[in-house]
Amino acid sequence: MIDWTGGRRLMLGALAGLGFGLTASAAQAELRLGALFPFSGELAVLGDESWRGLELAVEERNAAGGIRGEKIVLVRGDAVDNNQAVAEARRLISVNSVRAIFGTYSSARSQVASQVAELARIPYFEMGAVSDAITDRKFRYLFRTNPTARDMAARSIEMVTNAVAPGLSVEPKALRLAIIHEDSLYGTTVGRFQAALAREHGLNIVETLPYPANIVDMSSLILRLQAARADVVLQTSYQNDTVLFFRQAREANFRPRAIIGGGGGYSLRETMQAVGAEVIDGALNIDFTQFAINPAAAPGIETFVAAYRARYNMEPRSGHSLGNYVGAKVFLDAIAAAKSFSADDIRAAVAAVDVPDGQTAEGWGVKFGPDGQNERAKMMGMQWQDGRLVTVFPPNAAVSEMRLHR
Amino acid sequence: MDTFLQLVLNGLMLGGLFAIISVGLTLIFGIIRLVNFAHGELLMAGMYLTWIGTTKLGLHPYLLAPPLVLVLFVIGVAIQRFILQPLLEARDAHVQIFATVGLSTALINLALLLFGADLYATPAAHVRDPILFGPFRVVVGQLVMFGAGIAVVTGLHFFMERSFLGRAIRATAQHRAAAQLMGVDVNRIYMVTFGIGAACVGLAAALVAPVYPTSPTVGTYFVLTAFVVVVLGGMGSLHGAFIGALLIGLVDSLSGFYIAPDLKEVVIFGLFILILLLRPTGLFGLGRGSE
Numbered sequence: 102m103i104d105w106t107g108g109r110r111l112m113l114g115a116l117a118g119l120g121f122g123l124t125a126s127a128a129q130a131e132l133r134l135g136a137l138f139p140f141s142g143e144l145a146v147l148g149d150e151s152w153r154g155l156e157l158a159v160e161e162r163n164a165a166g167g168i169r170g171e172k173i174v175l176v177r178g179d180a181v182d183n184n185q186a187v188a189e190a191r192r193l194i195s196v197n198s199v200r201a202i203f204g205t206y207s208s209a210r211s212q213v214a215s216q217v218a219e220l221a222r223i224p225y226f227e228m229g230a231v232s233d234a235i236t237d238r239k240f241r242y243l244f245r246t247n248p249t250a251r252d253m254a255a256r257s258i259e260m261v262t263n264a265v266a267p268g269l270s271v272e273p274k275a276l277r278l279a280i281i282h283e284d285s286l287y288g289t290t291v292g293r294f295q296a297a298l299a300r301e302h303g304l305n306i307v308e309t310l311p312y313p314a315n316i317v318d319m320s321s322l323i324l325r326l327q328a329a330r331a332d333v334v335l336q337t338s339y340q341n342d343t344v345l346f347f348r349q350a351r352e353a354n355f356r357p358r359a360i361i362g363g364g365g366g367y368s369l370r371e372t373m374q375a376v377g378a379e380v381i382d383g384a385l386n387i388d389f390t391q392f393a394i395n396p397a398a399a400p401g402i403e404t405f406v407a408a409y410r411a412r413y414n415m416e417p418r419s420g421h422s423l424g425n426y427v428g429a430k431v432f433l434d435a436i437a438a439a440k441s442f443s444a445d446d447i448r449a450a451v452a453a454v455d456v457p458d459g460q461t462a463e464g465w466g467v468k469f470g471p472d473g474q475n476e477r478a479k480m481m482g483m484q485w486q487d488g489r490l491v492t493v494f495p496p497n498a499a500v501s502e503m504r505l506h507r
Numbered sequence: 508m509d510t511f512l513q514l515v516l517n518g519l520m521l522g523g524l525f526a527i528i529s530v531g532l533t534l535i536f537g538i539i540r541l542v543n544f545a546h547g548e549l550l551m552a553g554m555y556l557t558w559i560g561t562t563k564l565g566l567h568p569y570l571l572a573p574p575l576v577l578v579l580f581v582i583g584v585a586i587q588r589f590i591l592q593p594l595l596e597a598r599d600a601h602v603q604i605f606a607t608v609g610l611s612t613a614l615i616n617l618a619l620l621l622f623g624a625d626l627y628a629t630p631a632a633h634v635r636d637p638i639l640f641g642p643f644r645v646v647v648g649q650l651v652m653f654g655a656g657i658a659v660v661t662g663l664h665f666f667m668e669r670s671f672l673g674r675a676i677r678a679t680a681q682h683r684a685a686a687q688l689m690g691v692d693v694n695r696i697y698m699v700t701f702g703i704g705a706a707c708v709g710l711a712a713a714l715v716a717p718v719y720p721t722s723p724t725v726g727t728y729f730v731l732t733a734f735v736v737v738v739l740g741g742m743g744s745l746h747g748a749f750i751g752a753l754l755i756g757l758v759d760s761l762s763g764f765y766i767a768p769d770l771k772e773v774v775i776f777g778l779f780i781l782i783l784l785l786r787p788t789g790l791f792g793l794g795r796g797s798e
Binding site: 143146284310311312313315316317318319320321322324325328340341344345348351352353354369371372374375376 | 510513514517521524619623624625626627628635637644646718719720722724727728729732759760761762763764767768769771772
């Protein structure tokens with residue numbers, strides 16, 4: 102027993118020495134950057150998909166000579182839960198001495214990890230978390246390229262006024278709008294923004310119904326929508342409640358003129374398969390840029406998909422890799438343009454980024470507001486058509502016409 | 508008025524779903540005196556098996572009910588024999604309950620490992636089609652569940668009242684030591700009871716899977732309601748559980764419409780507490796006579 106402990110101490114000592122040696126030699130020609138994503142646990146699949154975007158952007162940069170002759174090395178941190186996200190952010194900063202942290206996919210983990218980075222004065226680059234609260238804190242070293250929950254709500258209302266109403270040849274005000282959402286932070290945030298924006302546009306909201314995401318029966322909710330004669334239903338949901346809504350709406354013969362969903366539950370292939378391609382056909386969806394988009398509106402998307410296929414031997418599993426790739430490229434370009442690798446020089450270079458709309462592979466441009474949020478980030482409007490999720494809005498990004506019943 | 512009647516109909520059908528899930532739980536609760544927190548996960552396991560049977564073997568989910576009943580009976584017997592029975596001698600009876608909590612967590616994570624977090628939809632020829640009664644609509648699968656609920660409760664009732672094994676089970680529930688003195692092999696009775704309870708879940712899984720998507724956490728969506736149903740009906744009372752389930756289904760449906768979908772749990776649990784205050788043994792509880 103004593104021998105074993107002694108042996109372990111010895112080994113730890115050796116490891117520590119080894120680590121120190123590595124760190125010392127690495128500092129000379131390597132630019133170390135942190136990559137903080139949920140690599141294990143229930144968010145691991147999309148966490149890993151997000152990481153691939155960052156990895157591709159860095160490999161592309163390294164192939165072109167790195168940044169000022171220095172090779173970029175990504176140090177991974179596993180944000181498996183909130184506590185771990187904090188611990189890993191601390192490790193990346195204090196043990197691995199990274200110059201900046203990239204991440205995070207999950208909003209909750211971004212929220213806590215970015216706080217660690219801010220206190221340590223290390224730039225934190227968010228490329229996937231959607232909660233508005235992250236940038237509402239107005240941190241000095243925090244920047245986010247991707248669109249937020251507010252952008253999701255804005256796009257859905259814009260789609261009602263600019264595409265659905267004209268498509269049905271009615272005034273937007275004549276449409277009877279219903280907002281339904283799961284009642285955790287995600288659904289509530291999007292639902293509230295939708296209600297506020299709809300009121301701003303003078304739209305007629307006939308029902309606003311929150312429900313728990315673990316709901317097992319939506320028949321009463323659907324009866325209420327029927328009783329309110331809703332024409333357009335906006336739903337912010339996860340997967341289970343999306344499937345339940347479409348199944349039970351069909352069973353109750355509830356056919357609104359348009360259903361506009363938000364994010365996760367609506368974009369997944371499994372949802373379409375669970376509901377049935379013919380049942381979900383025509384459903385509209387707001388989400389990050391997906392791959393069925395007009396390449397003219399998202400320059401570089403084809404190169405990205407080709408690079409992804411070559412590197413991972415498969416099709417991208419979701420749009421998360423693309424979003425992180427675009428975000429990472431923006432930040433890497435800014436770091437390359439910075440006077441030095443000091444936090445304040447990097448910060449100044451990022452704050453000066455100005456990419457016009459339609460110039461990235463995501464379809465939007467980049468210009469950071471004083472809170473660090475990319476003011477040009479937008480979500481895209483998609484529609485399920487014949488078993489495929491295709492971009493239909495805005496028109497310049499569309500690959501197919503929006504189809505509306507009647 | 509049409510809307511109200513449709514809501515009542517929806518509520519009864521939802522009650523049928525709750526009933527078929529709760530029957531097994533009330534049996535285990537009433538006889539072994541065990542709060543089985545892994546009940547929902549047995550349902551989840553059965554639903555995955557249904558999904559495998561329908562997609563890989565191309566069978567109709569209802570055809571899978573008999574084999575599932577058998578498989579889950581065996582699983583139930585094994586759980587009682589190898590996990591719970593060794594704990595019977597533990598100093599504190601709560602150890603068994605914690606064992607079921609552990610089993611539940613283990614099963615959820617096993618499912619996450621095997622199937623991932625995605626939803627699996629069991630193909631269901633015509634099960635999700637609506638049937639029209641004048642202006643009212645009912646889904647085929649729900650009607651089947653309602654009928655199956657009545658059949659299971661009636662069947663189990665006669666089994667418990669008439670058969671020798673059923674009497675032995677009831678004797679064990681009423682007084683374990685006395686039953687043992689009369690020559691009842693209590694351990695065997697517990698294994699059979701847990702087996703029957705799990706077998707009911709097997710039937711439930713085959714009927715629920717085609718109307719409800721399967722995921723690792725699907726059991727947790729139902730199990731809390733199932734506990735309410737069991738306590739409301741009077742622990743261990745089979746027809747009590749059935750009526751309790753219909754009541755919860757009705758309250759769920761009506762409060763979801765007339766109050767708000769996100770407040771229906773407030774109404775259900777408020778009513779639950781109220782009934783317990785007025786009738787602590789549940790609506791059809793055995794009262795103080797049982798152990």
